[in-house]
Amino acid sequence: MSARELVVLGTASQVPTRHRNHNGYLLRWDGEGILFDPGEGTQRQMLRAGVAAHDINRICVTHFHGDHSLGLAGVIQRINLDQVPHPVTAHYPASGQHFFDRLRYSTAYRETVKLTEAPVDADGPLATTAAYTLDTHRLSHPVESYGYRLTEPDGRRILPAKLAEHGIRGPDVGRLQREGALGGVTLADVSEHRRGQRFAFIMDTRLCDGVYVLAEGCDLLVIESTFLDEDRRLAADHGHLTAAQAAAVAREAGVRHLVLTHFSQRYPDPEAFEAEARGAGYEGGLTVAEDLMRVAVPSRHP
Ligand SMILES: [Zn+2]
Numbered sequence: 001m002s003a004r005e006l007v008v009l010g011t012a013s014q015v016p017t018r019h020r021n022h023n024g025y026l027l028r029w030d031g032e033g034i035l036f037d038p039g040e041g042t043q044r045q046m047l048r049a050g051v052a053a054h055d056i057n058r059i060c061v062t063h064f065h066g067d068h069s070l071g072l073a074g075v076i077q078r079i080n081l082d083q084v085p086h087p088v089t090a091h092y093p094a095s096g097q098h099f100f101d102r103l104r105y106s107t108a109y110r111e112t113v114k115l116t117e118a119p120v121d122a123d124g125p126l127a128t129t130a131a132y133t134l135d136t137h138r139l140s141h142p143v144e145s146y147g148y149r150l151t152e153p154d155g156r157r158i159l160p161a162k163l164a165e166h167g168i169r170g171p172d173v174g175r176l177q178r179e180g181a182l183g184g185v186t187l188a189d190v191s192e193h194r195r196g197q198r199f200a201f202i203m204d205t206r207l208c209d210g211v212y213v214l215a216e217g218c219d220l221l222v223i224e225s226t227f228l229d230e231d232r233r234l235a236a237d238h239g240h241l242t243a244a245q246a247a248a249v250a251r252e253a254g255v256r257h258l259v260l261t262h263f264s265q266r267y268p269d270p271e272a273f274e275a276e277a278r279g280a281g282y283e284g285g286l287t288v289a290e291d292l293m294r295v296a297v298p299s300r301h302p
Helices: 042-049 072-081 094-104 160-165 171-179 209-215 229-238 243-253 271-279
Strands: 004-010 024-029 032-036 058-060 088-091 115-117 124-128 133-138 146-151 155-158 191-194 198-202 220-224 257-261 285-288 294-296
Touching: 004 042, 004 257, 024 042, 024 198, 042 072, 072 094, 094 115, 133 209, 146 209, 155 160, 155 171, 198 209, 209 220, 209 243, 220 243, 229 243, 243 257, 243 271, 257 271, 271 285
Parallel strands: 032 058, 058 088, 088 115, 198 220, 220 257, 257 285
Antiparallel strands: 004 024, 004 294, 024 032, 124 133, 133 146, 146 198, 155 191
């Protein structure tokens, strides 16, 4: 199993279909799990996908439409039922606090887990860990909607040939990394810049600045493409993207792997989304999401 991967729990916009559950996505990022937009039925999809309540450290909700949030009630109760041993943090638009309150306390249950509410009301960083910074940016939808991005800090990649050249081996390698220099050899002499990986989650929006800001330079981008371009008027009216628009964003932003999802039930053929994305000139990795798929974050730039 890849240490960084997306587990797709559901891919339907608005209503579930026979083949697609409401939205739901778990990002595994090293030891942490971030659950995005749990729609109705997410708890059961987790079971089918091999995701446990214990795997969830953080929950990010883009907006309070049912297909992105009705699953909160079940997932939060399950986290408590299973007595998850670590705290869980939830991010969601602050303007929807009343919706979050209702979902969190929709029925009686025993609270056993520390669930921290961290509502979002402005663009910018939400959290920083050793593995990533979580940022948010406002999107454009009939109800307030925020996208999310994870950015791993840049680092250094050790070059074994350079170590050998300078005669550094064994415990000295660790010492050089910790101290930055050793006997006149600097870390820069034996390593190169390593760009941090980026992931973004962009759901329910028309084209706006936030889409481009979040998508920029992503290794893996999950983005809604509710409609096909033949229905772009509908998409604009309802605050959504078409597959062509999403793919053009990915192309311009230099995205390495694009995941299209959140499909309207009006389209029976998923291949049309792939064709449209390619037609828009996007040449990177592409997944037209299906429920229960796993998509690895692409390996680092060589
Ligand atoms: Zn939606």
